[in-house]
Amino acid sequence: MSQIEREAMEYDVVIVGAGPAGISSAIRLKQINPDLSVVVLEKGSEVGAHILSGAVLDPIGLDKLIPDWKDKGAPLDVAVKDDNFFMLGEAGKIRIPLWPMPPLMKNHGNYIVSMGNVCRWLAEQAEALEVEIFPGMSCSELVYGENGEVKGVVAGEFGKNPDGTPGDGYEPGMELHGKYVLLGEGVRGSLSKQVIAKYALDADCDVQKYGLGMKELWEIDPAKHKPGTVTHTMGWPLGSNAGGGSFIYHLDNNQVYVGFVVHLGYENPYVNPYLSFQQFKHHPMVKELLEGGKRVAYGARAISEGGWQSLPKLEFPGGALLGCSAGMVNVPRIKGNHNAMLSGIAAAEAVAVALSEDRSGDLLNGYDALVRTGEIAKDLKPVRNVKPLWSKHGLMASLVGGGVDMWTNTFGFSLMGTMKHGKTDAEATGDAANHKPIDYPKPDGTISFDRLTNVAFSFTNHEEQQPAHLTLKDASVPVDVNLPKYAGPSQRYCPAGVYEFVEEEGKDARFVINFQNCVHCKTCDIKDPSQNIVWTVPQGGDGPNYPNM
Structure with a gap:
């Protein structure tokens, strides 16, 4: 627990993230028991501001959560x-x-659909059920109980200096405690990473x-x-x-x-x-x-994209992982929002049972099993070999072999069993000496655009005096290791131009992090070959502000 003195607020359930998983969970909890106190904390400036998805939505989750969604004006037009x-x-x-x-x-x-607009509509349904939703509230720390369980989060910390010390207008934030804490942060969530590591939730799954x-x-x-x-x-x-x-x-x-x-x-x-x-x-x-x-x-x-074989354990003492915090995207279908909603519903039902039995802080005992035997399993398990086939044997093997495997899975069996993914994406990165640079056409400014111009159309903003939310485990690694060995890949894999190597005549190269450009995609946290970059949350409300996305 943090040493800073903070006020605390008590809830039955604390939910991190107002995406489709988190809001669905909140709605289902209040449908089951209107007397439960439920709070949803969202780091974006508003619900939907950080939601980015294709998206073609399979309405199976919405049908289960709000069967009369058409009559209630859901933005599925x-x-x-x-x-x-x-x-x-x-x-x-x-x-x-x-x-x-x-x-x-x-x-x-x-x-x-615009999933941002779908989430905005879901938030309205949740608030009508008296769910408390607080946008602009980044959850920067987990709070642990006496027995090592997750009992809450720290949210709403503002006003730190660039070096991390409290500034003149520093606000320490609050601790929000829950009998259960549900993490619906989306892909590679910073708190979810900590929980997975602390409780070894990925010990028995693939990468x-x-x-x-x-x-x-x-x-x-x-x-x-x-x-x-x-x-x-x-x-x-x-x-x-x-x-x-x-x-x-x-x-x-x-x-x-x-x-x-x-x-x-x-x-x-x-x-x-x-x-x-x-x-x-x-x-x-x-x-x-x-x-x-x-x-x-x-x-x-x-x-x-890991799918079925990469799902970690979903329950931890005091809470659970929802949706893309665990990884529930069906890669060949290019869909995950329906599974996110179904996971939120399943977690809510497990929490409701636990609270009705006056349990708190322990394992939910039921949510994980429901995901692995219910609708989510039926969606993910038949396609589990498409991604590893593609990674190991190429596109055509994935199309042909994956297609055959999906068909056989419709009859309840697979000739391939369950294939392994092998290396992590970071480990897959090869030495620059073994590869050739790629000559990409220069954007024309009409059909194609340079990164910084396009980032302006994400309406991203970060308060510049706060500490950078992109940190390095070792400040020497980018220049001493990644630049000579991998040709500095961060300057290319980042879709927002956050990272650059500045090389001036007569001077050593410098690694610069332009965190103000960050659109919160988390690619750097994933692809950095040295696993030296750590993505954390900036102060609440910062980041992109996606309209109709």
Whole structure:
């Protein structure tokens, strides 16, 4: 526990993160027992400000949580009408037929949504049930009880000097205690990392794998707009350098989501995921769609891709991991929001039982088992070999072998068993001496954009006098190890231009962290080959402010 004296507030349940998992959990708790005191703490300036997702939403979680969501005005207005899948070459494309794909890969019955707006709507439903939601409240520390259980969090600390000492307007924040604490921080959450390490929740699972997802919101020529159209691509421009693909989703109001995902297990340290995204937009199919339009917003975030075999234990003394804090994305479906909601519901039901039995601070005994036997398991287990096939044997092996494996799984068995992922994404990074630099086209300022220009369209802001929320375990490693051995990959894998190596004649190279640019994607925490960069939360309200994303 921190040595700083703080006031404390007591709740039945404290939830960290107002994403789909956290808010769903809060709603379900109040549905079960309206007398429970439930608080949700959100680091973004408002609910939805830090939510970035594709997104084509499978409404299974929403159906379970709020069956009459249509009557209540949920912002699911654009049903999927047309589903396309292409393999791209530099100048052409080949349509991949959908009929051989298992039923789970079809998007019939799903909706193109802004998950930020869905979470804003969910927050309204939660507040109507008297859930307390506090945006702008970063949770910077865990609070432990006498028996080593998690009993709360520290939230709302403001006003530190750059060196970490209290400034003139320092506010120590508060301790918010709960009989149970649920962590719904999203991918690679800072508190979730601590809990996983402290209680060895990942001792019996495979390594987690990740992708970097980048997304732009465009307004396009109305003549080109086809609401309900979903397009996915693989292939160019990544080739053999990295795995990944794209998505193009037509929502309403002549708007289109254009996104690009790069799997972070790539070897070549010269790969630049952001420039690959910008290059992709110059494919004739994409360029023709975007010409005459304008980019409205930009953002980026990591995606958990390990799937079924990478799920850690979900319960710890005093709480549980929800959604992407544990990693519940279905990679071939490119969907995780439905599982996040289902996990929040399942955790709430387990907490409600524990509280009805006057238990607090111990293991929930039921949530983990429910996830591993219920709807989430049915979604994740059949696709568990797609990602390792792709990582180890390439795209075509993943398409063919993964497709066959998904089909056999529909009948309850797999010829492949459960494949292992192998190396972490950090360990997968190869020496620069064994790879060649990649010549990326320069952004043209119309279809493609440089990083700093695009970061302005994430509406990111950080108070500059606070301590940097991106810290180094060893300040010498970037220049002494990562620059000579890996050619300084952080200056390329970061989609916001946070990291740079400044080399001046006659002087040693300097490693500079421009934390003000950070869009909270967590890629650096994941991909740094020396695992020397640690992402922590800045003060509350800082970071991106995503509109309609």
